Amino acid sequence: MSKNILVIDDDEAVRKSFILALEDTAYRVETASTGEEGLEKVNADGYSLIFLDLKIPGIDGVETMSRIRKIDKEVKIYIITAFYAEFLDGLNKAVESGLEFEIMQKPLDSEQILSITKGILDGPAKY
Amino acid sequence: MTGSDGREYWFQVIKTPQFDVKGNTIGLVGIARDITGCKRAEEKLRMSEQKLDVMLQSIGDHMSMMDKDYNIVWANAIAKDIFGDDIIGKKCYRVYHGKNEPCDGGNCLTIKTFRDGKVHEHDTQVIDRNGKIIHFHCTANVALKDKDGIPTAVIEISRDITERKQAVEALRVNEEKFRSFVDTASDFMYILDKDGNLTDVNKAMIKVLGYSREELIGINITRLLSKRILANDFKSNWKKFIKDGKLNLDTVFATKDGKEIFGELKAIAIYDDNGKYAGSRAIFYDLTERMKGENALHKSEKFSKKLIESMADGFAILDEKGVHIDVNPALCKMTGFSKDELIGVRPPHPYWPEEEFENIQKAFGKTIRGEFNDFELFFKKKNGERFPVIVSPSQIKDAKGNVISNFATVKDITDRKEVEEERERLYRQLKESQAKLVQSEKLRTIGLMAAGIVHELNNPMMGMLNFTQYCLKHTDKDDRRYTVLKDTEQTIWRCINIVKNMLTLAYGYSDEEFHTGSLTNILDVALRLLEFRIYANNVSVSRKIAIDTPKIPMKTGKIQQLFLNIIDNAIYALDDGKKREMRIEIFPNGEFVEIAISDTGNGIAPGNLDKVFDPFFTTKPVGQGTGLGLSICQNIINEHNGNIVVESEIDKGTTFIITLPIRLQQEAK
Numbered sequence: 001m002s003k004n005i006l007v008i009d010d011d012e013a014v015r016k017s018f019i020l021a022l023e024d025t026a027y028r029v030e031t032a033s034t035g036e037e038g039l040e041k042v043n044a045d046g047y048s049l050i051f052l053d054l055k056i057p058g059i060d061g062v063e064t065m066s067r068i069r070k071i072d073k074e075v076k077i078y079i080i081t082a083f084y085a086e087f088l089d090g091l092n093k094a095v096e097s098g099l100e101f102e103i104m105q106k107p108l109d110s111e112q113i114l115s116i117t118k119g120i121l122d123g124p125a126k127y
Numbered sequence: 128m129t130g131s132d133g134r135e136y137w138f139q140v141i142k143t144p145q146f147d148v149k150g151n152t153i154g155l156v157g158i159a160r161d162i163t164g165c166k167r168a169e170e171k172l173r174m175s176e177q178k179l180d181v182m183l184q185s186i187g188d189h190m191s192m193m194d195k196d197y198n199i200v201w202a203n204a205i206a207k208d209i210f211g212d213d214i215i216g217k218k219c220y221r222v223y224h225g226k227n228e229p230c231d232g233g234n235c236l237t238i239k240t241f242r243d244g245k246v247h248e249h250d251t252q253v254i255d256r257n258g259k260i261i262h263f264h265c266t267a268n269v270a271l272k273d274k275d276g277i278p279t280a281v282i283e284i285s286r287d288i289t290e291r292k293q294a295v296e297a298l299r300v301n302e303e304k305f306r307s308f309v310d311t312a313s314d315f316m317y318i319l320d321k322d323g324n325l326t327d328v329n330k331a332m333i334k335v336l337g338y339s340r341e342e343l344i345g346i347n348i349t350r351l352l353s354k355r356i357l358a359n360d361f362k363s364n365w366k367k368f369i370k371d372g373k374l375n376l377d378t379v380f381a382t383k384d385g386k387e388i389f390g391e392l393k394a395i396a397i398y399d400d401n402g403k404y405a406g407s408r409a410i411f412y413d414l415t416e417r418m419k420g421e422n423a424l425h426k427s428e429k430f431s432k433k434l435i436e437s438m439a440d441g442f443a444i445l446d447e448k449g450v451h452i453d454v455n456p457a458l459c460k461m462t463g464f465s466k467d468e469l470i471g472v473r474p475p476h477p478y479w480p481e482e483e484f485e486n487i488q489k490a491f492g493k494t495i496r497g498e499f500n501d502f503e504l505f506f507k508k509k510n511g512e513r514f515p516v517i518v519s520p521s522q523i524k525d526a527k528g529n530v531i532s533n534f535a536t537v538k539d540i541t542d543r544k545e546v547e548e549e550r551e552r553l554y555r556q557l558k559e560s561q562a563k564l565v566q567s568e569k570l571r572t573i574g575l576m577a578a579g580i581v582h583e584l585n586n587p588m589m590g591m592l593n594f595t596q597y598c599l600k601h602t603d604k605d606d607r608r609y610t611v612l613k614d615t616e617q618t619i620w621r622c623i624n625i626v627k628n629m630l631t632l633a634y635g636y637s638d639e640e641f642h643t644g645s646l647t648n649i650l651d652v653a654l655r656l657l658e659f660r661i662y663a664n665n666v667s668v669s670r671k672i673a674i675d676t677p678k679i680p681m682k683t684g685k686i687q688q689l690f691l692n693i694i695d696n697a698i699y700a701l702d703d704g705k706k707r708e709m710r711i712e713i714f715p716n717g718e719f720v721e722i723a724i725s726d727t728g729n730g731i732a733p734g735n736l737d738k739v740f741d742p743f744f745t746t747k748p749v750g751q752g753t754g755l756g757l758s759i760c761q762n763i764i765n766e767h768n769g770n771i772v773v774e775s776e777i778d779k780g781t782t783f784i785i786t787l788p789i790r791l792q793q794e795a796k
Contacts, residue, residue, distance in 0.1 A: 013590020020597040107589030110596040
């Protein structure tokens with residue numbers, strides 16, 4: 001499994017957080033600030049793990065996720081969200097339609113980011 | 128004698144005096160035999176005359192005969208006894224009346240009889256031989272006539288009626304005396320005929336009743352009695368009176384102007400010779416004035432007695448040692464002790480609870496010293512039950528200041544206490560809900576306002592947190608900056624918690640529409656959101672969701688919030704738990720879907736159990752919780768017309784049971 005990770009979030013602080021958290025690891029972190037940009041990257045490169053924000057400009061997180069799934073059925077998607085009521089319906093629909101994803105509440109600290117990443121990419125043993 | 132035909136008839140007359148029981152002559156019986164036809168010899172006539180003389184002389188009444196010149200020509204022995212042996216030949220007016228001239232023709236019987244030849248009689252006074260006045264009843268008749276029928280002599284027959292006269296006089300005086308006595312009496316005296324009509328009344332009756340004598344005489348006695356009395360028992364008393372012959376009765380007369388006269392009536396029946404009721408005599412003692420006082424006293428006594436008997440409050444009369452002299456039924460009912468169990472009992476009374484002895488003794492002591500303050504304490508029922516009372520003591524003293532009796536009124540204030548407590552509770556509740564309302568309105572406003580801002584804070588927070596952690600990672604632990612960075616990290620976590628709480632609020636109070644959704648999916652999302660914490664805390668979660676659990680109408684976001692809050696609490700509760708298990712069950716139950724979320728944590732202290740849904744109630748350390756989580760859950764449940772209950776046992780765990788209606792019953796607020 002590749003060590004490529006994509007972070008789709010419109011907030012630079014969030015993107016930088018992932019970059020810093022995963023610095024000096026075997027994982028390569030790329031970022032995108034919109035759903036469209038993220039989709040472009042997914043189309044161009046293969047990723048093993050995508051951190052996806054729900055509230056992003058342009059197409060939203062739920063829509064972005066379903067489009068990603070059309071391109072790549074294997075990639076692990078972690079929705080990172082502050083839990084917006086307005087996206088809940090979409091999330092519920094995503095669950096109903098059987099979309100594979102994990103969800104994580106913001107904010108995540110470095111340890112959590114590393115744990116999740118390791119857990120996904122190096123096996124389920126530990127966070 | 129001269130017949131009606133004018134002819135002379137000759138009679139032989141025999142007269143016999145008649146006497147009453149006392150021996151007084153009351154009259155004569157005369158038998159006259161016609162002897163006209165018989166040609167009697169002169170001798171025979173003379174003998175007859177002699178016989179007549181003897182007979183006349185033997186008569187007990189005074190008899191004398193006068194000629195036309197008022198000379199007494201004949202008198203019997205009695206006449207001679209009274210007026211003297213020498214009266215024959217003397218003038219009658221001289222002898223009988225001591226006069227020197229003949230009497231007035233209008234008064235003198237003799238003159239009248241001479242004038243008209245008829246019988247006359249009258250009562251008159253004569254003077255006896257000793258000068259004493261004697262009352263005579265006299266009858267005068269013609270004794271002899273000439274051949275032309277002109278009276279030539281008149282015979283007077285007189286009876287001494289002095290004694291009778293005197294008796295009558297005495298009677299008259301007596302009656303007058305009696306009358307004046309009757310009339311000066313202040314009591315009524317009256318006489319009734321057999322029909323109850325007044326035949327005589329005394330002055331007092333006239334004066335008091337205000338009627339004239341004329342108005343009263345002939346009136347029926349019933350018309351003078353108070354209508355009240357008549358209505359009640361007069362008739363039955365009347366019948367009894369006629370049978371018994373006497374009556375003793377308290378009754379009431381009514382005056383002409385309607386005033387009532389109270390008094391005592393004593394009547395005696397009068398019966399005729401055949402034993403038939405003929406009327407009555409009665410005296411009525413006017414007691415109105417006395418009755419006023421007496422009646423008032425009697426009434427007030429009776430009233431007081433009745434009042435005490437019917438009082439809802441307990442009442443006891445005590446002597447100076449506190450011994451019950453009397454108690455009313457209310458006190459018995461209140462305490463459960465019978466009258467017999469209380470009267471005569473010396474303190475401590477059976478309804479005094481041991482713990483109140485001192486208070487009661489103190490209060491009783493005060494009362495004896497004349498301090499009459501109400502005191503509030505507890506009494507004990509026969510069954511041992513305590514109940515709150517207010518005891519009001521009082522005393523009655525005589526004119527010298529000696530205590531005659533002690534009273535105590537006992538008011539059972541159980542109800543009042545209960546009402547007071549209930550009122551207090553309601554007031555507290557009102558205050559609380561008011562506070563809650565104000566609080567929740569505030570929170571709602573804050574929540575809504577904050578929501579937008581707080582969302583925006585989440586990302587910078589995440590940045591700050593990771594930047595700091597990055598620096599920490601690259602700083603030597605001995606470096607002073609490491610500590611500073613640790614503090615920074617800690618402070619950021621505090622900020623993150625605040626933001627998280629603000630978000631909780633924002634969702635809890637936000638507006639949301641009802642949508643039909645699957646609880647299973649929502650639970651799934653919630654668990655995914657909390658997955659990291661669940662794993663991090665080593666909690667094992669088991670889910671049991673009934674296949675036939677229907678989709679229900681709900682505010683999806685809020686239900687999600689509900690799950691998150693309760694599951695989050697459960698994770699927190701399991702932090703110290705030996706067994707870290709969480710069990711979530713969802714199943715339909717009639718019209719509802721039931722959700723049970725249990726943990727094996729350390730449980731909620733019983734004292735806190737009813738507070739967990741109160742806003743701002745938290746057992747978490749400062750900064751870790753708002754105390755709003757479950758309060759918001761409660762609100763969310765209410766919005767769904769559902770119900771949430773909590774069961775907990777210390778060291779065993781806690782279960783939240785949520786019921787949500789399958790059908791939207793009404794537009795929820």
